[in-house]
Amino acid sequence: MRRYGWMLALAAAVLLVDQASKYWAVSALSDGERIPVIPELIQLRLTYNAGAAFSIGSGMTWIFTLTAAATVAAILFMGRRLRTASWTVVLGALLGGATTHLLDRLFREPGFAQGHVVDFIDYGPFVGNIADIVLFASCALLLLLNLRGIPFEEEADQESASEPARTSAE
Template sequence: MVAVHKRNVTLAVVAVAVAVWVIDVLTKMWAVEKLEGRDPVYLLGTDWLSLSFLRNSGAAFSMATGYTWVLTIVALLVVVVIIRLSGKLRSSWWILGLALILGGALGNLTDRLLRSPGPLRGEVVDFIRVGWWPVFNVADSAVVGGAALLVVLTMLGYDYDGGRSGWAARRAGIDESDRA
């Protein structure tokens, strides 16, 4: 695990988040233009991978449908918390995980703010279907991937500040009683 200097942390978080956001926005623009109102496009069989246009007013798996304004506020809070926390990050992997979540939150937040039916009520564009999984987008993938990375890091004992505990500390030969 590589430690990152404080002055570069914000730049790293912003760079990854902006890259995710741009890719998400561009793919959603493409999906609206090429897929909306059309039959699904099957890429790998009919059950494995397809492109299927959907507008989602809810959260993941269409939960909280009708509460778009609440989801917008939650996304705004996530953005603020990650930006404030980024100054404390010292782990490259934590930077990547939180930047992915930030980029994904910004992507779906852009839809909620700018798409119809209007600000704070906009529907998120989803278009990727894999097997039985619900339809999703690049932003959703980034949020889930970033969150999964953070869960694994936490379970292994890699801390956001570059410290190690549990398995990671034992693997590095660190005596955890010295951390206190």
């Protein structure tokens, strides 16, 4: 349960940083205004995304709301079995990113379960937010953990796992 607490703490940190940065962006940036951070590489530009990545599926916001809710529920369920620090970080980051996007979908304009995600970090062809960066990094780490064969849960004791169950007739 200690790892579960760390997962929740990381998720809360991601949620707070992302929502605070979105609050700042909405209050400080005009829709469409571009502020160079690193000229010709990164700019700040306020946009509202009704779809998924690259604004795909803009007319199906409710599907993204349901998907985010299911993802949050699945991570909360799976997180109870955490046994390694690396998977704790991955699930905590994924939970934070999914939760903050879910909150945007639920409570931002134009209405409940149809809200648009606030994006303001413009990387050329892409515009995103802090949660997007965290989600991308945690998915990359998830892939790396899988490629390296790092198990989600600690394996059961090999002896007890390999012994056949004894029956009372033996």
